[in-house]
Amino acid sequence: MKKIILSMLVIATISGVAVAQKVKSSAVPAPAKAALLKKYPDATKATWEKEKENYEANWGGKSGEDMSVMYTPNGTFVEQVAAIPVSSLPSGVAGYVKQHYKGAKIVEAGKVTDAKGTIMYEAEVKGKDLVFDEKGNFLKID
DSSP states (O other): OHHHHHHHHHHHHHHHHTSEEEEOGGGSOHHHHHHHHHHOTTOTTOEEEEETTEEEEEEOTTTSOSEEEEEOTTOOEEEEEEEEOGGGSOHHHHHHHHHHSTTOOOOEEEEEEETTOOEEEEEEETTEEEEEOTTOOEEEEO
């Protein structure tokens, strides 16, 4: 029984670490790269990550991640995330973090717009991306 639990723990840990993997531009399907450059022509120096079956391009700012966009392998837009100041998050976000992550600080923040135009917000806390709606209500951990 201990071996089974240990094995499950190892698998869960590996799965959590392997959520996003950096990939070379040459490994990104051509339709995804073409869709990026068509919509964001200034993203010529994007770095790529693979998240599950999708591809995320990151570019801009000092960290090279002020903007990120995710596409399916066939070039269908999934979502974009634009970095924003932590102070620009909806007011409910800070309260949620204070209540559920005592003493933790929000490291980064982003405004997320999905393919349907729905706007959400991400707050990175303790290495997790917490997702909130436009009013600051917690939705999920991404």
